[in-house]
Amino acid sequence: MQRRDFLRLTALFPLGAASMRLLAADGRAVAPVEKMPDGRAHRFELSAQQFLLDGRPFQIRSGEMHPMRIPHEYWQHRIRMAKAMGLNTIAVYIMWNALESEPGVFDLKTGSRDFVRFIQLCQEEGMWVYLRPGPYVCAEWDFGGLPPYLLREKDIRVRHKDDAHYMQAVKRYLDAIAPHIAPLMTAKGGPILMVQVENEYASFGNDLDYLKQLQAMWRERGIEGPFSISDGLGQIQKEKTYLPGTVLGLDGDTDFAAAQAIAGEAPVWVGEGYPGWLTHWGDKDFQRGDYTDTLRKLLEQGRSFNLYVVYGGTNFGFTAGANANGDYSNFEPVITSYDYGAPINEAGEATPDYHRFRALIGAHVTHPLPDVPAAQKLMAFPAAMARPYASLWENLPPAKAVARPQANELLFAQDHGMVLYRKTVRTGGKLAIDGVRDYATVFSGGRYLDYVSRVHKPGLREQQHVAVPAPAGDAGNELDILVDSFGHVGYGQAMADRKGIVGGVQLEGRELQDWQAYSLPLDEHYVAGLKPLQIKPSRPGVFFKATVTLDRVADSYIDMSAWDKGYVWVNGHLLGRYWRIGPQQRLYCPASWFKAGDNEVLVFDLHRTEVASIRGFEHLHG
Structure with missing residues (x-):
């Protein structure tokens, strides 16, 4: 098209x-x-x-x-x-x-x-x-x-x-x-x-x-x-x-x-x-x-x-x-x-x-048209609270040592999801990341600093640098760059759209070498193996879980307007991505993904640490 x-x-x-x-x-x-x-x-x-x-x-x-x-x-x-x-x-x-x-x-x-x-x-x-x-x-x-x-x-x-x-x-x-x-x-x-x-x-x-x-x-x-x-x-x-x-x-x-x-x-x-x-x-x-x-x-x-x-x-x-x-x-x-x-x-x-x-x-054909089939029923369901369930930081796989950040596909043969790049730094200053694909959250010493987005739309800052504070001691701070991906480009000349960080990372103009990289594919195997939280999360990168109890099942639109950016699963099925910048705030879920009784809704959000609600509507738009 x-x-x-x-x-x-x-x-x-x-x-x-x-x-x-x-x-x-x-x-x-x-x-x-x-x-x-x-x-x-x-x-x-x-x-x-x-x-x-x-x-x-x-x-x-x-x-x-x-x-x-x-x-x-x-x-x-x-x-x-x-x-x-x-x-x-x-x-x-x-x-x-x-x-x-x-x-x-x-x-x-x-x-x-x-x-x-x-x-x-x-x-x-x-x-x-x-x-x-x-x-x-x-x-x-x-x-x-x-x-x-x-x-x-x-x-x-x-x-x-x-x-x-x-x-x-x-x-x-x-x-x-x-x-x-x-x-x-x-x-x-x-x-x-x-x-x-x-x-x-x-x-x-x-x-x-x-x-x-x-x-x-x-x-x-x-x-x-x-x-x-x-x-x-x-x-x-x-x-x-x-x-x-x-x-x-x-x-x-x-x-x-x-x-x-x-x-x-x-x-x-x-x-x-x-x-x-x-x-x-x-x-x-x-x-x-x-x-x-x-x-x-x-x-x-x-x-x-x-x-x-x-x-x-x-x-x-x-x-x-x-x-x-x-x-x-x-x-x-x-x-x-x-x-x-x-x-x-x-x-x-x-x-x-x-x-x-x-x-x-x-008006242009010679035969009568069939009756229009009835549409499927849709349902609303009341707000359910999604509470912190697991932390990405407590569910990291073994790291892979790399001299420079590389794309997911080349590092891990990973097609989608996220990758974490980690390095200990002993100075602060302006951090520049070349080739973020597609959205990075940056942390120093476990504290969230800022995000860098490849998408430039109203409501998103287009900052060129992230300010990294100087470490308090000689041991330095862990610098974490968590990169989330969207889909690969599918039209035109930009067909080598690998994900992760595809360029270099500089701190005060000096390229940082020797990283630990972690594969986070968010696939069925990874999600099924999540270890629940041991303590209340203090840093973003949290999986939340809600239970939606239904007397009957029908199609529904799950409203994510209380959330920031991430992914939603219903009973183990990945619905897809949500993002506060919209215009979509509700994700369509077919009836077959629900069941009568208790339904598990899992949410991964890149920015939230606190409880938020989800609810079901009968329409895509408000």
């Missing part, structure tokens, strides 16, 4: 002068076919600048949703919501890093990873599928869907055909998923109309041979296409990375005439049309969009389109990604909610946009 702000103004862009031609082979105008996947083999073809299904023109009315952002028990409901809005296709990203946690360690089945089952559900509900399997997807997902283990290679060049390590990993990924995709293509009786080759490559590079090689790798594994690419029109014009013979999807643009000049006889469609937009931590408010006029024109002209997104869902756990400039500046992490201002909100409810879009589409 294009990150350029001007693309949010899609509704203002003119549609191309030429309307889509719906013509039979003899030149007669015909109505688009309205077939549903039925388990039989179908011919989906590209011909004369249009899509053909079994020889007749076919309009793709697609809405995007991502299985990994949806609790699997809600997959069917979200698909039915899209169908009831008048869509006939679901666009699906597959996030590589959700399937392969370590090199060669794949999980294609548990929880929301079972993309095959999701695609089968689409077919069962009478919906076609536009498959976008990567290897790179962007999607505001951690590292754009690429596995962070790639960053353990110091000189890795991702999205490069000449990097042997990267391409070997891509082959391993395609070997794992292609056998599951091939039987689901329309030619084999499945619902997949076409497969996208990579994603928005022109926003990153200009090596057309890289795309050709990926396409060839799919064909070698039994996927014959049709294939598509999706990109910004300006980027693809500049970089000349149109892959001949593929469907050209326009991201945030509707200049079909200019795009058709590139694609020749291959179809052009709206590969990503934006009814909403992404929100970053520190934004003034949740982003919204206005796509009504653009959708009306697309329908009037019979154009095919994909709404990005019809349903966004949630960046559970560590999955939220980030954006940055090519030089790694202007770092903007994505919030935990992926509501996106979509027509179907995070809890699966129809928004006003949903009803507007449904009315528009319903």
Whole structure:
């Protein structure tokens, strides 16, 4: 999805002068076919600048949703919501890093990873599928869907055909998923109309041979296409990375005439049309969009389109990604909610946009639309006090000696979480930390001094130095720099976004050497092994625990407005990050993560030491 702000103004862009031609082979105008996947083999073809299904023109009315952002028990409901809005296709990203946690360690089945089952559900509900399997997807997902283990290679060049390590990993990924995709293509009786080759490559590079090689790798594994690419029109014009013979999807643009000049006889469609937009931590408010006029024109002209997104869902756990400039500046992490201002909100409810879009589409199709499915129930629950439970400082693993601070990925093969850098210093002065990724709290002699943030937003100081007091005695003070990470950058040139401290640390201009580094991944193993507090905590870096007692379970939004910055777990499930700078203050929790009776809510906060409350609401917003 294009990150350029001007693309949010899609509704203002003119549609191309030429309307889509719906013509039979003899030149007669015909109505688009309205077939549903039925388990039989179908011919989906590209011909004369249009899509053909079994020889007749076919309009793709697609809405995007991502299985990994949806609790699997809600997959069917979200698909039915899209169908009831008048869509006939679901666009699906597959996030590589959700399937392969370590090199060669794949999980294609548990929880929301079972993309095959999701695609089968689409077919069962009478919906076609536009498959976008990567290897790179962007999607505001951690590292754009690429596995962070790639960053353990110091000189890795991702999205490069000449990097042997990267391409070997891509082959391993395609070997794992292609056998599951091939039987689901329309030619084999499945619902997949076409497969996208990579994603928005022109926003990153200009090596057309890289795309050709990926396409060839799919064909070698039994996927014959049709294939598509999706990109910004300006980027693809500049970089000349149109892959001949593929469907050209326009991201945030509707200049079909200019795009058709590139694609020749291959179809052009709206590969990503934006009814909403992404929100970053520190934004003034949740982003919204206005796509009504653009959708009306697309329908009037019979154009095919994909709404990005019809349903966004949630960046559970560590999955939220980030954006940055090519030089790694202007770092903007994505919030935990992926509501996106979509027509179907995070809890699966129809928004006003949903009803507007449904009315528009319903007026342009020849069949009655299904009834809108009822939304799931949501619940509120009263405030529960979260009390100090464990201290990070009493749960440090063995240290690793390093001459200079290094990134988590290189030091510990650690993809997410935190790292602590410790050194005894015998002087005070101005402490400068070069390359904090992404948020550091600094301590001297066990006392909190200040924070350093890579994120520069209103409400956050942009201090260049932290004042370190001189030690009282000759023994010196322990200097602790605790670094928390957001998701890896997943768009543009800043793709080596390793976490921790990636530069040097200077005290009064002198670089500090010889550190002890501690790996704090905040993963299931680490959290399960926490030793409870022995004494009341005096320094920030505390885990808090609350018990929420429920008579029944339903979805809820957990309010974290009383807290500062950190993470929340419900019954062992990591919901994601919270941060006082907002705009998100409530984290969506699905009913399946709760249970009747007592529920354990664990909170890790980087700044608090005192008791605070959490409570549940029925809405994302106050």
